[in-house]
Amino acid sequence: EIHLVESGGGQVQPGGSLRLSCTGSGFVFAGYSMNWVRQTPGKGLEWLSYISGPGSPSIYYANSVKGRFTISRDNSRSSLFLQMDSLRVEDTALYYCVREVLTATNEYYFDLWGQGTLVTVSA
Amino acid sequence: DIQMTQSPSSLSASVGDRVTITCRAGQNIGISLNWYQFKPGKAPTLLIYAASTVQSGVPIRFSASGSGTQFTLTIANLQPEDSASYFCQQSYRTPNTFGQGTKVETK
Numbered sequence: 001e002i003h004l005v006e007s008g009g010g011q012v013q014p015g016g017s018l019r020l021s022c023t024g025s026g027f028v029f030a031g032y033s034m035n036w037v038r039q040t041p042g043k044g045l046e047w048l049s050y051i052s053g054p055g056s057p058s059i060y061y062a063n064s065v066k067g068r069f070t071i072s073r074d075n076s077r078s079s080l081f082l083q084m085d086s087l088r089v090e091d092t093a094l095y096y097c098v099r100e101v102l103t104a105t106n107e108y109y110f111d112l113w114g115q116g117t118l119v120t121v122s123a
Numbered sequence: 124d125i126q127m128t129q130s131p132s133s134l135s136a137s138v139g140d141r142v143t144i145t146c147r148a149g150q151n152i153g154i155s156l157n158w159y160q161f162k163p164g165k166a167p168t169l170l171i172y173a174a175s176t177v178q179s180g181v182p183i184r185f186s187a188s189g190s191g192t193q194f195t196l197t198i199a200n201l202q203p204e205d206s207a208s209y210f211c212q213q214s215y216r217t218p219n220t221f222g223q224g225t226k227v228e229t230k
Binding site for chain 2: 113
């Protein structure tokens with residue numbers, strides 16, 4: 001069965017760091033671009049970062065996390081990572097690892113999500 | 124960023140009812156619109172991509188339409204397991220952005 005499983009969430013003080021991990025199974029991880037998306041009761045769903053799969057690596061970030069968060073992947077371990085530094089109270093959220101599919105007509109969508117890992121930033 | 128506005132924010136309907144959720148984009152996004160279902164404690168699932176293409180494995184009671192700035196998701200013959208939150212997402216421009224969600228309750 002195809003799965004994404006996130007880990008690494010927890011409670012951290014403002015200014016602290018956390019590293020989220022996501023492991024894929026049941027599919028060829030290296031063949032897909034991957035994203036991180038977070039969800040909060042207040043701001044809803046927010047896309048955070050993208051890393052390309054096959055071909056030349058491309059990385060993008062939302063303005064809200066640019067310079068603080070770093071996305072990376074290790075295809076040999078079918079894993080995606082999000083290094084989160086300089087965390088703020090407003091980064092408190094459920095963080096999802098998400099697989100992306102690009103169609104032949106250049107439409108894209110998120111076809112596989114993990115269950116999420118909760119990050120709480122509080123003093 | 125492209126703003127996505129969903130309505131209603133919540134609704135309650137009876138089993139067997141037909142339910143329609145609307146998503147409006149702040150600018151023309153063509154058909155770059157996806158729909159997702161969120162249930163507490165479960166991995167979210169993709170329902171619809173490219174405005175109207177139903178994802179494999181999704182029950183046939185789910186359908187969607189629209190282009191440009193106005194989109195709809197329809198659940199025909201609502202079932203108890205359809206109680207969930209539904210979100211639209213535009214994938215026309217980076218950053219992709221989501222609607223604020225519609226919570227559907229089954230009476």
